[in-house]
Amino acid sequence: MQAKALPGFRDFYPADLALRAHILHTWRAVASRYGFEEYDGPPLEPLELYTAKSGAEIVGQLYNFTDKGGREVALRPEMTPTLARMVAARANGLKKPIRWFALPQLFRYERQQRGRLREHFQLNCDLIGEPGPLADAELIALAVDVMRAFGLGPGDIKVRLSDRRVLRTLLLASGVTDQQLPAAFQAVDKIERAERRALAEPLAAAGMTAGTIDGVFAAAALRGLPAVEAALARAPGGEETGRPLRRVVEALGAMGLGEFVEVDLTIVRGLAYYTGTVFELFDAGRTLRAICGGGRYDGLLEALGGVDLPAIGFGMGDVVLAELLRERGLVPADVSSIDVFVAAISEQDVPEVLALAHELRDAGLRVEYALTTQAVGKQLRLADARNARAALVIGPDDRARGQVMLKDLRGQGQEPVDRTQVVERLARMAAVV
Amino acid sequence: MQAKALPGFRDFYPADLALRAHILHTWRAVASRYGFEEYDGPPLEPLELYTAKSGAEIVGQLYNFTDKGGREVALRPEMTPTLARMVAARANGLKKPIRWFALPQLFRYERQQRGRLREHFQLNCDLIGEPGPLADAELIALAVDVMRAFGLGPGDIKVRLSDRRVLRTLLLASGVTDQQLPAAFQAVDKIERAERRALAEPLAAAGMTAGTIDGVFAAAALRGLPAVEAALARAPGGEETGRPLRRVVEALGAMGLGEFVEVDLTIVRGLAYYTGTVFELFDAGRTLRAICGGGRYDGLLEALGGVDLPAIGFGMGDVVLAELLRERGLVPADVSSIDVFVAAISEQDVPEVLALAHELRDAGLRVEYALTTQAVGKQLRLADARNARAALVIGPDDRARGQVMLKDLRGQGQEPVDRTQVVERLARMAAVV
Numbered sequence: 001m002q003a004k005a006l007p008g009f010r011d012f013y014p015a016d017l018a019l020r021a022h023i024l025h026t027w028r029a030v031a032s033r034y035g036f037e038e039y040d041g042p043p044l045e046p047l048e049l050y051t052a053k054s055g056a057e058i059v060g061q062l063y064n065f066t067d068k069g070g071r072e073v074a075l076r077p078e079m080t081p082t083l084a085r086m087v088a089a090r091a092n093g094l095k096k097p098i099r100w101f102a103l104p105q106l107f108r109y110e111r112q113q114r115g116r117l118r119e120h121f122q123l124n125c126d127l128i129g130e131p132g133p134l135a136d137a138e139l140i141a142l143a144v145d146v147m148r149a150f151g152l153g154p155g156d157i158k159v160r161l162s163d164r165r166v167l168r169t170l171l172l173a174s175g176v177t178d179q180q181l182p183a184a185f186q187a188v189d190k191i192e193r194a195e196r197r198a199l200a201e202p203l204a205a206a207g208m209t210a211g212t213i214d215g216v217f218a219a220a221a222l223r224g225l226p227a228v229e230a231a232l233a234r235a236p237g238g239e240e241t242g243r244p245l246r247r248v249v250e251a252l253g254a255m256g257l258g259e260f261v262e263v264d265l266t267i268v269r270g271l272a273y274y275t276g277t278v279f280e281l282f283d284a285g286r287t288l289r290a291i292c293g294g295g296r297y298d299g300l301l302e303a304l305g306g307v308d309l310p311a312i313g314f315g316m317g318d319v320v321l322a323e324l325l326r327e328r329g330l331v332p333a334d335v336s337s338i339d340v341f342v343a344a345i346s347e348q349d350v351p352e353v354l355a356l357a358h359e360l361r362d363a364g365l366r367v368e369y370a371l372t373t374q375a376v377g378k379q380l381r382l383a384d385a386r387n388a389r390a391a392l393v394i395g396p397d398d399r400a401r402g403q404v405m406l407k408d409l410r411g412q413g414q415e416p417v418d419r420t421q422v423v424e425r426l427a428r429m430a431a432v433v
Numbered sequence: 434m435q436a437k438a439l440p441g442f443r444d445f446y447p448a449d450l451a452l453r454a455h456i457l458h459t460w461r462a463v464a465s466r467y468g469f470e471e472y473d474g475p476p477l478e479p480l481e482l483y484t485a486k487s488g489a490e491i492v493g494q495l496y497n498f499t500d501k502g503g504r505e506v507a508l509r510p511e512m513t514p515t516l517a518r519m520v521a522a523r524a525n526g527l528k529k530p531i532r533w534f535a536l537p538q539l540f541r542y543e544r545q546q547r548g549r550l551r552e553h554f555q556l557n558c559d560l561i562g563e564p565g566p567l568a569d570a571e572l573i574a575l576a577v578d579v580m581r582a583f584g585l586g587p588g589d590i591k592v593r594l595s596d597r598r599v600l601r602t603l604l605l606a607s608g609v610t611d612q613q614l615p616a617a618f619q620a621v622d623k624i625e626r627a628e629r630r631a632l633a634e635p636l637a638a639a640g641m642t643a644g645t646i647d648g649v650f651a652a653a654a655l656r657g658l659p660a661v662e663a664a665l666a667r668a669p670g671g672e673e674t675g676r677p678l679r680r681v682v683e684a685l686g687a688m689g690l691g692e693f694v695e696v697d698l699t700i701v702r703g704l705a706y707y708t709g710t711v712f713e714l715f716d717a718g719r720t721l722r723a724i725c726g727g728g729r730y731d732g733l734l735e736a737l738g739g740v741d742l743p744a745i746g747f748g749m750g751d752v753v754l755a756e757l758l759r760e761r762g763l764v765p766a767d768v769s770s771i772d773v774f775v776a777a778i779s780e781q782d783v784p785e786v787l788a789l790a791h792e793l794r795d796a797g798l799r800v801e802y803a804l805t806t807q808a809v810g811k812q813l814r815l816a817d818a819r820n821a822r823a824a825l826v827i828g829p830d831d832r833a834r835g836q837v838m839l840k841d842l843r844g845q846g847q848e849p850v851d852r853t854q855v856v857e858r859l860a861r862m863a864a865v866v
Contacts, residue, residue, distance in 0.1 A: 338468045
């Protein structure tokens with residue numbers, strides 16, 4: 001028998017699942033405050049859904065196969081194509097703007113690296129039907145507020161914010177031609193992972209002069225809105241182009257989130273379909289990979305689903321986030337505990353244990369009792385092992401008096417309680433937690 | 434572009450997802466009251482995990498394929514093999530009894546039939562390490578309490594309860610031999626789906642006399658504990674064999690759940706690995722397929738994971754359950770609504786809209802505002818479309834007075850509120866919901 005999960009896949013034992021549940025719960029809670037509604041699609045989709053968006057080369061990274069009906073299918077590597085399909089199918093009936101989120105588990109057949117997984121959970125938020133900077137700010141604020149809900153502040157997390165229209169205008173002003181733009185974007189995208197010399201070579205090969213190449217690196221090195229606006233002031237149409245970025249920064253400032261934001265033109269986001277605002281969230285020390293990335297993709301829904309709607313979205317994975325929470329001591333304590341353990345002194349007390357335990361559960365309490373006859377001391381040790389807050393001991397004498405013994409397992413006291421009052425008494429105790 | 438999900442797979446638009454979330458939330462809440470802890474495993478597992486349990490014939494019903502590393506893998510069709518693997522890997526470190534639940538999405542490549550899906554969500558509960566009838570009753574009570582939590586009573590739902598040891602004893606007493614037992618179990622298992630003549634043929638072929646075959650059908654026709662106990666009284670060792678079934682019925686009675694339970698020896702549960710108590714939950718009119726099925730499988734964990742622990746478990750799917758909830762009008766109303774919509778009279782009011790909306794969200798309220806400049810009337814129509822309970826209108830005059838206008842969108846009133854008090858005022862309003 002296979003003793004292990006497949007490489008790159010996780011087993012979630014209860015303590016692992018408690019952290020996953022904390023992350024998913026927080027994602028849901030914050031998205032809901034922004035009026036976002038949850039949706040989901042199938043984890044298995046037609047392969048062409050992904051090749052239509054990303055080309056045939058994506059297939060090498062997918063869990064894809066031919067099903068028993070001869071269909072080419074793949075485990076979903078991302079959520080956007082499913083979203084595009086679902087929105088396109090009901091585009092007219094959906095009230096705009098569409099504010100939707102999903103918490104899919106996603107799959108990629110990545111080359112095996114240390115700690116690199118082949119599945120992860122992701123918060124996907126998309127705001128569809130609004131083209132303006134307030135929508136961009138809204139979505140970025142949602143991502144930042146997720147971080148704040150986990151207890152992370154501006155000393156822990158930074159939003160690196162750019163706008164592809166701004167970078168494009170600055171590149172054109174440096175002498176980059178329209179034909180050379182893709183190469184220039186690619187160089188900027190790789191700027192933190194490669195030597196300048198290695199990046200400059202393909203630019204020269206594309207026909208750029210040394211001065212233009214300097215201009216590409218100078219644009220990518222710009223930090224902060226004032227520096228970007230000063231550069232734009234010298235570019236044709238620059239002031240107009242810079243307006244949405246300024247509005248995004250101002251809106252985030254008005255929300256009180258200004259300290260999180262750093263304008264940083266090295267953020268390009270590899271994917272070609274981004275059309276405007278792009279952003280990534282990083283831990284402030286940048287020791288980890290990006291926590292979240294997203295941007296505006298105004299042409300993609302039309303290309304994928306035939307519905308021309310502007311859109312902005314982001315994805316935030318659970319793996320880097322969990323690393324950061326662990327690093328900062330922000331993982332909640334394991335709450336594997338019950339409220340009440342009900343113990344029987346004699347076998348004749350068992351029916352009363354069953355009845356009382358069931359009443360307590362109906363009142364919403366987490367309750368256990370011994371499933372075989374055993375000594376009271378052993379039952380109370382099980383109560384301790386389950387981290388119970390209270391025990392109720394039922395015996396023949398107390399039963400004759402219409403009472404049960406309530407033991408406080410966190411303190412040390414015990415007292416008899418009337419059987420008729422015990423459920424109400426403990427329900428109150430649970431509500432105080 | 435593919436306009437549809439794969440056949441047998443569901444898209445969950447927000448209204449669909451709301452029902453799914455209601456089901457999953459209720460499953461979690463009730464399991465937690467029973468002290469059960471959530472776990473999960475990978476949705477993709479080594480194929481041999483399933484063939485080891487169910488034989489090579491299971492492959493015909495699976496989504497299985499060879500991955501890019503040459504591994505034979507399958508989308509999980511059930512949770513028990515994953516559970517067995519995980520328990521075996523940490524058997525010594527886990528406190529007994531193990532009370533675990535999971536909410537996996539499961540996959541089967543079933544022949545396409547009307548309304549038959551290829552994926553569904555399932556509540557899996559397993560109680561591991563206790564061999565006795567109190568554990569059986571505990572698990573059955575959990576399943577029944579899930580039904581009660583959805584608003585279903587004993588007039589809606591019945592537990593059909595049997596014990597394979599009891600049926601075996603009655604069959605042996607009717608003259609069935611040990612060799613003929615599998616054929617007899619199979620006939621009883623199919624008794625509601627086939628003609629008596631079709632079922633009797635293989636029994637005769639297995640060498641049973643007409644009298645023995647009558648005995649098989651007579652055993653399967655027994656209903657209620659008294660009838661079963663009367664039959665057992667005439668069988669060798671029958672009284673002893675009947676004790677666990679009686680204890681299960683008595684324990685469920687002590688919990689106040691007696692009205693749900695019907696002893697019914699036709700319940701066999703096809704799978705060969707069940708060793709004792711078996712049960713299924715049905716709608717009382719039996720117009721739908723089974724809602725839940727489970728039983729005791731004391732030898733399976735050893736066979737699958739090499740760890741000899743008694744266990745009882747059940748699975749409950751979301752599809753039949755959702756049908757029943759819809760039929761009984763127990764689906765919660767679509768709660769797609771926000772708490773507050775914040776509107777701006779002029780463009781100069783927008784920064785204040787952003788600041789106030791963000792404060793309200795920090796207080797836990799669900800808040801929206803217009804993402805483009807538009808007339809107040811249009812903004813309030815959007816508030817209505819979002820089913821907002823209140824609107825806050827911010828304008829230059831009110832702003833100068835340090836106030837905002839609060840409109841009750843469910844009633845008709847409006848009143849100015851001090852800006853400094855508006856968050857507290859609305860947070861209170863939200864808490865009342």
